[in-house]
Amino acid sequence: MQPNITSIPILQLASGDLLSIELYRFFGKQSGAKVYLQANLHGAEIVGNAVIYGLLDWLSHLKPDQLNGEIWLVPVCNPLGTNQRSHYFSSGRFNPYDGKDWNRIFWDYEKEAEDLLGFAQAHLNVEINTIQDIYRKRIQAQFEKLADKLRLPAGAPLSDHYRFHLQSLCLDADYLIDLHSTSNQGLDYLYYFAGREERAKLFDLDYGILLDRYDGDAFDEAFIKPWLALEQCFAKLGRTLRFDREAWTLELGNGMQMKPASVKKGILGIQNYLIQKGLVQGVALPPAISKPQMYLASTSKLQKYYSPFGGMVCPQVSLGDSVQQGQMLYQLLSFNKQSLLPPTQIEVVAQQNGIVYDLSSNQAVNMGEYVLATF
Numbered sequence: 001m002q003p004n005i006t007s008i009p010i011l012q013l014a015s016g017d018l019l020s021i022e023l024y025r026f027f028g029k030q031s032g033a034k035v036y037l038q039a040n041l042h043g044a045e046i047v048g049n050a051v052i053y054g055l056l057d058w059l060s061h062l063k064p065d066q067l068n069g070e071i072w073l074v075p076v077c078n079p080l081g082t083n084q085r086s087h088y089f090s091s092g093r094f095n096p097y098d099g100k101d102w103n104r105i106f107w108d109y110e111k112e113a114e115d116l117l118g119f120a121q122a123h124l125n126v127e128i129n130t131i132q133d134i135y136r137k138r139i140q141a142q143f144e145k146l147a148d149k150l151r152l153p154a155g156a157p158l159s160d161h162y163r164f165h166l167q168s169l170c171l172d173a174d175y176l177i178d179l180h181s182t183s184n185q186g187l188d189y190l191y192y193f194a195g196r197e198e199r200a201k202l203f204d205l206d207y208g209i210l211l212d213r214y215d216g217d218a219f220d221e222a223f224i225k226p227w228l229a230l231e232q233c234f235a236k237l238g239r240t241l242r243f244d245r246e247a248w249t250l251e252l253g254n255g256m257q258m259k260p261a262s263v264k265k266g267i268l269g270i271q272n273y274l275i276q277k278g279l280v281q282g283v284a285l286p287p288a289i290s291k292p293q294m295y296l297a298s299t300s301k302l303q304k305y306y307s308p309f310g311g312m313v314c315p316q317v318s319l320g321d322s323v324q325q326g327q328m329l330y331q332l333l334s335f336n337k338q339s340l341l342p343p344t345q346i347e348v349v350a351q352q353n354g355i356v357y358d359l360s361s362n363q364a365v366n367m368g369e370y371v372l373a374t375f
């Protein structure tokens with residue numbers, strides 16, 4: 001099965017050059033759900049490109065009758081971020097022009113939706129698939145108004161244009177998968193949303209973080225929040241509904257790297273998800289590679305550690321370590337500039353129990369800079 005491939009111009013540079021994204025679309029013989037995958041929204045987080053590369057190969061070897069529905073894939077979805085450099089290093093997390101995080105710019109229908117409770121009331125006894133269709137059309141109609149604004153003579157900031165391109169590809173999807181990694185050194189895990197714990201396990205990863213506290217306007221949030229909000233409205237009216245809409249952000253290993261183990265986990269996990277969701281059929285499930293029990297954390301209980309002084313960090317823990325409250329996490333070598341020998345090493349201990357899931361790559365820190373995190 002060969003994909004339909006389209007180049008979409010997204011940005012003309014001052015030099016006149018044009019930046020584009022490439023969209024790969026696989027259409028099955030049978031109609032079904034639409035899955036949207038993208039990678040590299042943050043410039044340093046390149047691992048998802050290798051995952052998509054592997055998936056393109058896998059999907060190309062399927063026959064059209066093995067796919068129910070459609071799968072859309074966009075690698076290197078943020079060319080400006082991917083190409084950003086400072087010496088050897090990619091950062092690419094923030095738009096250098098306006099300082100905005102590339103993953104905090106997306107349009108969220110929930111913020112504009114008028115009278116969601118009224119909508120739920122009016123559809124209280126309507127069958128769930130019909131509600132999904134009507135609600136999706138509502139979201140899309142509102143989204144289309146953004147296009148009108150982009151065409152006005154006054155123009156619009158780059159982030160408004162950019163988000164419109166990406167969201168126009170995914171708003172009608174049923175399932176969305178955004179592939180990231182830490183900018184530092186990190187474990188392989190995913191972010192999931194309320195009521196989707198069981199489905200999170202289909203990705204066969206060892207760790208999952210429930211987004212019970214939102215950062216705001218992230219790509220996954222912007223997609224799923226309107227649906228969660230409507231579920232809550234129905235719940236208030238006494239009807240329990242779970243829309244067949246899912247958004248996942250996979251965090252796979254380190255920044256600026258494509259660790260083979262992380263790439264493999266990403267590919268196998270997504271294959272497992274697509275097969276178990278019934279999109280792909282007639283192929284064996286990939287071998288299970290995760291621990292028997294997925295460790296579930298939540299964003300409200302994450303603990304990030306910031307250095308109390310400036311200095312050089314000597315970590316005393318590794319990624320994946322379980323730490324107990326009071327256990328030493330790192331030592332800090334700090335020079336005091338007071339014409340004295342430096343003090344004995346400063347020791348920083350764990351504030352609460354947890355597992356180390358992220359470690360700064362840069363071991364030189366100014367006071368208040370990030371060192372590590374536990375969940």
Ligand SMILES: [Zn+2]
Nearest residue numbers: 042045180181
């Ligand atoms: Zn990211």
